[in-house]
Amino acid sequence: MRYSRQEILIGENNQKILNEKTIAVVGLGAIGSVTVDLLSRAGVNLIIIDRDIVELNNLQRQFFNEEDVEKPKALAIRSRLKKINSEIKISSFAEDLTFENINLLSKADLILDCTDNLETRFLINDFCLKNNKEWIYSAAIKTIGTIKHFKPKKACFKCIFKEIKGLESCETAGVLASTTMITASIQADMAIKILTNKETIDEMIRFDIKNSEIEKIRIKKINCEACKGKYEYLQRKTTIVKSCGEYFQITNKPINLKKLKNKLEKLGKVKYYEEYLQYKNIIIFNNGRALIKAKNEKQAKSDFSKFIGN
Numbered sequence: 001m002r003y004s005r006q007e008i009l010i011g012e013n014n015q016k017i018l019n020e021k022t023i024a025v026v027g028l029g030a031i032g033s034v035t036v037d038l039l040s041r042a043g044v045n046l047i048i049i050d051r052d053i054v055e056l057n058n059l060q061r062q063f064f065n066e067e068d069v070e071k072p073k074a075l076a077i078r079s080r081l082k083k084i085n086s087e088i089k090i091s092s093f094a095e096d097l098t099f100e101n102i103n104l105l106s107k108a109d110l111i112l113d114c115t116d117n118l119e120t121r122f123l124i125n126d127f128c129l130k131n132n133k134e135w136i137y138s139a140a141i142k143t144i145g146t147i148k149h150f151k152p153k154k155a156c157f158k159c160i161f162k163e164i165k166g167l168e169s170c171e172t173a174g175v176l177a178s179t180t181m182i183t184a185s186i187q188a189d190m191a192i193k194i195l196t197n198k199e200t201i202d203e204m205i206r207f208d209i210k211n212s213e214i215e216k217i218r219i220k221k222i223n224c225e226a227c228k229g230k231y232e233y234l235q236r237k238t239t240i241v242k243s244c245g246e247y248f249q250i251t252n253k254p255i256n257l258k259k260l261k262n263k264l265e266k267l268g269k270v271k272y273y274e275e276y277l278q279y280k281n282i283i284i285f286n287n288g289r290a291l292i293k294a295k296n297e298k299q300a301k302s303d304f305s306k307f308i309g310n
């Protein structure tokens, strides 16, 4: 009954296939929060990963509520998806995907990139090439959305994109909710096609809602370093990253949150949850990763050593 409208189009057998498959979604922002909504309604099991905290300026385009502000996105979304579909399996990780925890993606039948940075995309690209997995790249900025299905043996992400610093971000260039939601819909549709063995287009889709244009861009395999088996992102370490928004991320060794709570409570009010705690401008998880709202990297580092220690 739940899937009857969808079954008319994809068939009962394909619905059963969807119910058995698992998709990993990396990044739960403007695209990811909508993509997981669509996929949970479609009956697909999910592994969801996001390193960020919900901020007020996210609500214009991301599927969160006001009560989610200041909560980790991965945990806020998990409660939301459970209310949408209690029959699917959801594993959620409020973590930064790195080469060290990349195996979170191992059990997925398909990986969706909904991140906002090239570094994680290169990491996903290397992981998928090495493990013969398929993935879908998605991005949106201003009024433009881009989607591409990457398959083994064809052109890879690195055949197209180079490492360029200082690209425009949604923070500076802006983005419309209509753009990100169309991007998410195309990505979710492509994902369902892949899981049910339907053809997807080989080209990269690029649309601009400003002038209602849609382009299909042919991509050539250039046999880049990654194609040749040089997976440099599977061993790259990052220590401090500026996340999208006002938070800085600092990664450290795992920490005993209860002990930290007792220590910080002597200084002021602490909000304590099972997986993380919040004190002033700091949110820290039990694996040692902290998100710190700060003006600059220096202040973030200083607050980290002042309240958490090194």
Ligand SMILES: [Zn+2]
Binding pocket: 155, 156, 157, 158, 159, 222, 223, 224, 225, 226, 227
């Ligand atoms: Zn390549």
